[in-house]
Amino acid sequence: MTATAPAATRNGSARLLAAVGRPPTRAEHLRTFGALPGGNDVLELAAASKLRGRGGAAFPTAAKLAAVLERDGSPVVVVNAAEGEPASKKDRSLLRVAPHLVLDGAALAARAVGSREVVFGIGRPAPELDAALRERVRREDRVTFELRRVPSSFVAGEETALVQALHGRPAKPTLKPPYPSERGLGGRPTLVQNVETLAHLALIARHGPAWYAGGTALVTLGGAVARPGVHEVPLGITLADLLASCGGVTADLAGVLVGGYFGRWIAPDATASVVVSSTNMGAGAILALPASTCAAAECARVVSYLAAEGARQCGPCRHGLPALAGAFARAERGEVERLAGLVARRGACRHPDGAAGFARSALDVFAEELARHAARGSCGRRDEHVLPTL
Numbered sequence: 001m002t003a004t005a006p007a008a009t010r011n012g013s014a015r016l017l018a019a020v021g022r023p024p025t026r027a028e029h030l031r032t033f034g035a036l037p038g039g040n041d042v043l044e045l046a047a048a049s050k051l052r053g054r055g056g057a058a059f060p061t062a063a064k065l066a067a068v069l070e071r072d073g074s075p076v077v078v079v080n081a082a083e084g085e086p087a088s089k090k091d092r093s094l095l096r097v098a099p100h101l102v103l104d105g106a107a108l109a110a111r112a113v114g115s116r117e118v119v120f121g122i123g124r125p126a127p128e129l130d131a132a133l134r135e136r137v138r139r140e141d142r143v144t145f146e147l148r149r150v151p152s153s154f155v156a157g158e159e160t161a162l163v164q165a166l167h168g169r170p171a172k173p174t175l176k177p178p179y180p181s182e183r184g185l186g187g188r189p190t191l192v193q194n195v196e197t198l199a200h201l202a203l204i205a206r207h208g209p210a211w212y213a214g215g216t217a218l219v220t221l222g223g224a225v226a227r228p229g230v231h232e233v234p235l236g237i238t239l240a241d242l243l244a245s246c247g248g249v250t251a252d253l254a255g256v257l258v259g260g261y262f263g264r265w266i267a268p269d270a271t272a273s274v275v276v277s278s279t280n281m282g283a284g285a286i287l288a289l290p291a292s293t294c295a296a297a298e299c300a301r302v303v304s305y306l307a308a309e310g311a312r313q314c315g316p317c318r319h320g321l322p323a324l325a326g327a328f329a330r331a332e333r334g335e336v337e338r339l340a341g342l343v344a345r346r347g348a349c350r351h352p353d354g355a356a357g358f359a360r361s362a363l364d365v366f367a368e369e370l371a372r373h374a375a376r377g378s379c380g381r382r383d384e385h386v387l388p389t390l
Helices: 026-033 042-049 061-069 090-097 099-113 127-135 160-167 194-206 239-245 268-273 295-309 313-327 334-342 351-365 367-378
Strands: 075-082 115-124 142-151 192-196 216-223 229-232 253-258 264-266 287-292
Touching: 026 099, 026 194, 026 239, 042 099, 042 194, 061 099, 061 115, 061 192, 061 264, 061 313, 075 090, 075 099, 075 194, 090 099, 090 127, 090 194, 090 216, 099 115, 099 127, 099 192, 099 194, 115 160, 115 216, 115 313, 127 142, 160 192, 229 239, 239 253, 239 268, 253 334, 264 268, 268 313, 268 351, 295 313, 295 351, 313 334, 313 351, 334 351, 334 367
Parallel strands: 075 115, 075 192, 115 142, 216 287
Antiparallel strands: 216 229, 253 264, 253 287
16 A cells, blocks of 8 residues: 555645655654654644544544543553554554654653653554664653554454553443543553544644644545555545545546545535545545446445444444344345434444444435345446455
């Protein structure tokens, strides 16, 4: 999976990916980004920039920092690098091309909440991050870094599931409250932040909230596009312009999925009216589904995948999602709508909500194709497996 800045950002506005193609050494990092300034009020910077988390939930970063600061005890920072969604590769790409930028952000976050310990939850090997850690000077960062492997399952990226995995337990969400900010890793107040969020924080500390001005986002582009891979795009761009800046589409489209498998489907004729923002990007995956594939089969496979990936700790996850997947596979629109309504907002975590939202969105955009499946059992197209589930 390549990491590139599209035409819209290659002219000098690329930020996170400014060092793409260069060795991610400490010296090269400093030449590209400059030294990390000291004395910043990180909470104030996060609030003024309106930075939101880039792991899926888009929660305000300043609010998370403040929640940990309010607690007594010895805090710890957990970096969420689980990235279990099959359609997303942005975090592992960022760790490959700019590991020091992520480490800078993690050190800043630790400094902000008064922690001396940063623990990375890594879903896959990250040799560039290992190499970067060997170059860091502890007296400079004033924190210790530790890498721990966690499962790369879909649900492992949920913050309480990640904390459970770091404890050596099954990576399953726990009921909230308590939130990790109250009682997380080792029972301590814990700040959980995504890899990309911390990299943005490191740039904001260098250049200020005014420079950030809405910022950029990393997206994993896939499907019928000319240049699939990880791209950096400016927030505020329309979906149509984003696709064009990355080489354009390569086929007639059935729809475009924005935000990954907890996101929503967009009809091809609506891409010019959808603006990319930090609140609708989810895990940062954008998939252009060609009209040549069977959209019903593609979506049924994803709903089935989401049902299998659930923690199975509550009724909606254990019983509701498998039933939803079966109804979708049979193209039973009324039953899908009924079951989606039953599982949403009733789960122990947001996994049933996300799966139900994906199914409902597919019903809207692919209504005609699903109707053909319901009437004839097929639309005549084969499943090209454009939507990954591995």
